[in-house]
Amino acid sequence: MNDIVVLAIESSCDETSAAVIKNGTEVMSNIVSSQIDIHKKFGGVVPEVASRHHVENITLVLDAAIKEANCNINDITCVAVTKGPGLIGSLLVGINAAKAFAFSHDLPIVGVHHIAGHIYANNLVENLEFPSLALVVSGGHTELVLMEDHNSFNIIGKTRDDAVGEAYDKVARVVNLTYPGGPQIDRLAKSGRETYKLPRVMLNQDNYDFSFSGLKSAVINLVHNANQRNESINIENLAKSFQESVVDILVGKTLKALKNYNVKQLLLAGGVAANSDLRARLQVEMKNYSHIKLIIPPLKYCTDNAAMIGVAGTFAYLNGVRDDLSLNGKASLEL
Amino acid sequence: MKKEIQIKNLQETTILAKKIGKQLFPGAIITLDGDLGAGKTTFTQGLAKALNITKVVNSPTFTIIKEYDGDLSLYHMDAYRIEDELEDIGIDEYFFGDGVCVIEWASKIISQIPQERLHININVESVTGRLFEIIPYGEKYEHICEELFYV
Numbered sequence A: 001m002n003d004i005v006v007l008a009i010e011s012s013c014d015e016t017s018a019a020v021i022k023n024g025t026e027v028m029s030n031i032v033s034s035q036i037d038i039h040k041k042f043g044g045v046v047p048e049v050a051s052r053h054h055v056e057n058i059t060l061v062l063d064a065a066i067k068e069a070n071c072n073i074n075d076i077t078c079v080a081v082t083k084g085p086g087l088i089g090s091l092l093v094g095i096n097a098a099k100a101f102a103f104s105h106d107l108p109i110v111g112v113h114h115i116a117g118h119i120y121a122n123n124l125v126e127n128l129e130f131p132s133l134a135l136v137v138s139g140g141h142t143e144l145v146l147m148e149d150h151n152s153f154n155i156i157g158k159t160r161d162d163a164v165g166e167a168y169d170k171v172a173r174v175v176n177l178t179y180p181g182g183p184q185i186d187r188l189a190k191s192g193r194e195t196y197k198l199p200r201v202m203l204n205q206d207n208y209d210f211s212f213s214g215l216k217s218a219v220i221n222l223v224h225n226a227n228q229r230n231e232s233i234n235i236e237n238l239a240k241s242f243q244e245s246v247v248d249i250l251v252g253k254t255l256k257a258l259k260n261y262n263v264k265q266l267l268l269a270g271g272v273a274a275n276s277d278l279r280a281r282l283q284v285e286m287k288n289y290s291h292i293k294l295i296i297p298p299l300k301y302c303t304d305n306a307a308m309i310g311v312a313g314t315f316a317y318l319n320g321v322r323d324d325l326s327l328n329g330k331a332s333l334e335l
Numbered sequence B: 001m002k003k004e005i006q007i008k009n010l011q012e013t014t015i016l017a018k019k020i021g022k023q024l025f026p027g028a029i030i031t032l033d034g035d036l037g038a039g040k041t042t043f044t045q046g047l048a049k050a051l052n053i054t055k056v057v058n059s060p061t062f063t064i065i066k067e068y069d070g071d072l073s074l075y076h077m078d079a080y081r082i083e084d085e086l087e088d089i090g091i092d093e094y095f096f097g098d099g100v101c102v103i104e105w106a107s108k109i110i111s112q113i114p115q116e117r118l119h120i121n122i123n124v125e126s127v128t129g130r131l132f133e134i135i136p137y138g139e140k141y142e143h144i145c146e147e148l149f150y151v
Helices: A038-042 A054-069 A088-105 A114-124 A164-174 A181-189 A213-228 A235-260 A276-288 A306-318 B010-021 B040-050 B106-112 B139-150
Strands: A005-010 A017-022 A026-032 A078-084 A109-113 A132-137 A142-147 A154-158 A265-269 A293-295 B003-007 B029-034 B065-068 B074-078 B100-104 B117-124 B130-137
Touching: A005 A054, A005 A088, A005 A306, A017 A054, A017 A306, A026 A054, A026 A306, A054 A088, A078 A088, A078 A114, A078 A306, A088 A109, A109 A114, A109 A306, A114 A132, A114 A142, A114 A265, A114 A306, A132 A235, A142 A235, A154 A235, A164 A181, A164 A213, A164 A235, A181 A235, A181 A276, A213 A235, A235 A276, A265 A276, A276 A293, B003 B010, B003 B139, B010 B040, B010 B130, B010 B139, B029 B040, B029 B106, B040 B074, B040 B100, B040 B117, B100 B106, B117 B139, B130 B139
Parallel strands: A005 A078, A078 A109, A132 A265, A265 A293, B029 B100, B029 B117, B074 B100
Antiparallel strands: A005 A017, A017 A026, A132 A142, A142 A154, B003 B130, B065 B074, B117 B130
């Protein structure tokens, strides 16, 4: 069987990224704009490599991805690209680059859902087996997704207000930590104790939905009240208290789903998968579910990247998904 | 004319949002400002109910723009993460269309937003109490504000 080599492009949010993936398991290259010093590497005509500057970045990351993969362009099977959800202007940069490449090399195009990409990052660790359950946790998403087969996604729970990564960033801002707040709160929590009482919103409700807005407001009120009374806040303890609440909710809802769905794998996906307490708690809890394999992708494949789009694109291609030059981006796209 | 409305809790926020939502028209623009946790997304969820949007309306902070279909389309936007006031996020494509634009943290990109709109400041007064300052710019929005006196 011939190798399936996918050139993948992701530009739905802040990162511009390109990757080359072989057979849905091997990363030949994965270039993310924020991770390379484009000035240094390319001698820079780029004025500034800031977020969402996809137009300036796209040809540079594409070029770098193909060079680093050291593959012959004739070996490429298809081009996969994120078609949504995301800012339409950002999506279109990636989509048009994909179309131009596909047109000039006469290759098929496969449009990929951004969240499908996050979930498929797990296939870089171990082949997906079905049914499987994915906990998708990032700045923009908090979802429990049941997969019965490749390319089959059933969202059984989602956030009703803020995404978990967003709650982290906003709480971090309230206590004057710099962006991004998630890693900082995680670091502070390591030397803190759970001394502040914070809510576990919706944890005991009989569904798989999440809510983090109330938790965010509880922290804001707590800090505000302390300020008014001239009391100081122990930031490490607040970080730990917040994180415990978040982990209780995420893990609690996930375990509830595992009790009701007979799955073979639990997949962690999205940037919040980096959270140390979330990983640790899941690893401990999953010892009680020895028949379910817990998979956590390496961090570089959890944050936004094109490798994950290439993996999802490979399986979409194998399932017969084909798009053409009429492919359009969609700001709000259903999984 | 500017109108101030005192809100005691979350439910009253939703009721006010529904009252405003019922009066919206194609191309309507609402700008929202207020601190973290003031209730901008809660207010937008109330508007969505009035537009008969059935999908979950959750925070657009990270994706910046989310679109929903209802009696009128709702374009829910959030400028929280935007650092450069002039950054081109394609927002103007949504104005003057058939849908309703709601923009959270609007003051961060105010120069990109048309003058005629309904502006709402949400001031946090207590744990659940809020003061809504509703400021109409333009005749159509004056009308919405006047109607609020009679409901």
